[in-house]
Amino acid sequence: MTDNVQEKVIEIIAEQAVLEVEDVTLEASLEDLGIDSMGLVESIFAIEEAFDIQVPFNANNPTDSTFDISSVSAIIAAVQGLVATRV
Amino acid sequence: MKRVVITGQGTINALGPDVAATKEAMREGRCGISSLEIRDVERLAVQIGGQIKGYEPEALFNRQQISLYDRFTQFTLIAAREAIGQSGLEFHGDLAVQSGVVLGTSGGGMQTLDENYRSVYEDGKNRVHPFVVPKLMNNAAASHVSMEFNLKGPSFTVATACASSNHAMGQAFSMIRSGMAQVMVTGGSESMLCFGGVKAWEGLRVMSKQACRPFSATRDGMVQGEGAAVFVFEDYDHARARGAEILAEVIGFAMTSDAADIVMPSKQGAARAIAGALQDAKIAPEKIGYINAHGTGTAANDKVECAAVADVFGHHADDLMISSTKSMHGHLIGGTGAVELLACVMALTDGVIAPTIGYEEPDPECALDVVPNEAREANVDAVLSNAFAFGGLNAVIALQKAP
Numbered sequence: 001m002t003d004n005v006q007e008k009v010i011e012i013i014a015e016q017a018v019l020e021v022e023d024v025t026l027e028a029s030l031e032d033l034g035i036d037s038m039g040l041v042e043s044i045f046a047i048e049e050a051f052d053i054q055v056p057f058n059a060n061n062p063t064d065s066t067f068d069i070s071s072v073s074a075i076i077a078a079v080q081g082l083v084a085t086r087v
Numbered sequence: 088m089k090r091v092v093i094t095g096q097g098t099i100n101a102l103g104p105d106v107a108a109t110k111e112a113m114r115e116g117r118c119g120i121s122s123l124e125i126r127d128v129e130r131l132a133v134q135i136g137g138q139i140k141g142y143e144p145e146a147l148f149n150r151q152q153i154s155l156y157d158r159f160t161q162f163t164l165i166a167a168r169e170a171i172g173q174s175g176l177e178f179h180g181d182l183a184v185q186s187g188v189v190l191g192t193s194g195g196g197m198q199t200l201d202e203n204y205r206s207v208y209e210d211g212k213n214r215v216h217p218f219v220v221p222k223l224m225n226n227a228a229a230s231h232v233s234m235e236f237n238l239k240g241p242s243f244t245v246a247t248a249c250a251s252s253n254h255a256m257g258q259a260f261s262m263i264r265s266g267m268a269q270v271m272v273t274g275g276s277e278s279m280l281c282f283g284g285v286k287a288w289e290g291l292r293v294m295s296k297q298a299c300r301p302f303s304a305t306r307d308g309m310v311q312g313e314g315a316a317v318f319v320f321e322d323y324d325h326a327r328a329r330g331a332e333i334l335a336e337v338i339g340f341a342m343t344s345d346a347a348d349i350v351m352p353s354k355q356g357a358a359r360a361i362a363g364a365l366q367d368a369k370i371a372p373e374k375i376g377y378i379n380a381h382g383t384g385t386a387a388n389d390k391v392e393c394a395a396v397a398d399v400f401g402h403h404a405d406d407l408m409i410s411s412t413k414s415m416h417g418h419l420i421g422g423t424g425a426v427e428l429l430a431c432v433m434a435l436t437d438g439v440i441a442p443t444i445g446y447e448e449p450d451p452e453c454a455l456d457v458v459p460n461e462a463r464e465a466n467v468d469a470v471l472s473n474a475f476a477f478g479g480l481n482a483v484i485a486l487q488k489a490p
Contacts (some may be wrong), residue, residue, distance in 0.1 A: 038217075038218075041217040042154070042216075042217055042218070042219075045214070045216055047215050048214055049214065
């Protein structure tokens with residue numbers, strides 16, 4: 001499941017950034033990948049749809065959120081956490 | 088006061104994906120109304136419309152754009168690209184800040200509303216795509232045109248139901264005339280041919296199940312259409328200085344309110360708008376050779392409109408031509424005045440009067456020359472375009488040949 005989450009999140013981010021999956025590295029930030037605030041909100045929507053989870057994210061203050069979006073690996077970890085607690 | 092000319096026009100509607108195809112269809116009196124191809128059409132009592140068939144947005148917009156552009160915005164951008172392309176204008180520096188975009192629409196992003204209401208009400212989903220609001224808002228089309236072409240001056244959307252486009256073009260005209268703007272991109276768009284959009288109109292019981300037959304004694308209602316038309320209105324001195332090709336001159340505009348009934352039209356309100364446009368244009372009624380009618384094909388509109396024209400023009404009402412092109416492209420609601428202005432420009436530039444097709448039998452209450460069924464060659468110097476909206480809001484625009 002863990003690998004599946006990683007694979008799927010990278011796929012979503014790659015699609016949003018219009019990049020190949022191989023070009024999305026774990027260390028990269030969304031900014032590095034050229035994803036703007038609209039792209040971020042769309043990515044979060046796609047993640048919620050893909051995993052049937054609620055991501056605690058408020059676009060008014062993206063950094064002050066329990067959902068860490070500082071890098072691709074941080075997003076994957078946060079999604080894994082939400083998937084694990086999914087009822 | 089500045090003079091205002093038209094230096095570009097563009098469209099997509101049921102008659103064709105551009106101005107050339109639309110004019111050809113109007114010359115041939117071709118009908119763009121056909122069986123609706125939409126989800127749940129079998130649950131509709133009305134199953135015809137002026138729908139744009141074979142439309143492939145993927146060929147014109149990328150994935151990110153499609154996720155942000157409702158169908159009415161896509162239509163607007165297609166028409167705007169053609170119009171601005173024809174004008175040859177590029178908006179930089181001072182011209183960009185002195186140019187804007189005013190568009191008409193009634194329903195705005197109704198396809199987006201329909202799809203997402205389905206999703207949350209019918210499918211029981213608790214989450215919608217993040218761009219639902221920026222996609223459905225009525226000003227989305229005007230904003231995307233401003234962004235694509237760098238139009239930084241006065242820009243907004245007008246919503247007056249079936250008169251939206253005429254009111255929008257009237258605003259654009261006034262702004263250039265007063266010196267507030269150099270160039271205005273204007274017109275309108277509508278995309279209401281979705282289950283909810285057609286179902287709502289069905290409720291009023293004014294829709295035809297067969298055809299739109301304006302002025303014919305056999306008419307039995309209106310038929311919805313979809314699409315957009317966009318024009319470039321430009322300060323005449325600016326257009327002349329750059330050697331632009333001028334299609335026509337906008338010479339007058341008037342708007343009135345019936346202040347009477349939310350759906351029934353008033354002869355007095357319509358007549359005041361027609362007379363007002365002539366007065367604003369400072370031309371004698373006898374100069375008008377053609378009127379593009381509001382001509383919805385409903386019992387109420389067509390007889391009231393003919394009576395209003397007879398009142399304003401007196402004996403000359405029998406000499407002028409008046410046709411309703413809604414018989415071909417359907418009623419585009421908030422976009423209709425814009426598509427109909429194409430027929431007005433065609434009359435001035437090509438000397439061809441678009442017909443009222445589907446005409447079967449004279450109605451003594453509509454006893455004017457409605458150019459039945461076949462286009463006609465005629466040399467006209469000045470024309471009017473009528474729009475009379477639900478809510479009793481009337482807007483009439485006057486054009487003449489290029490100076």
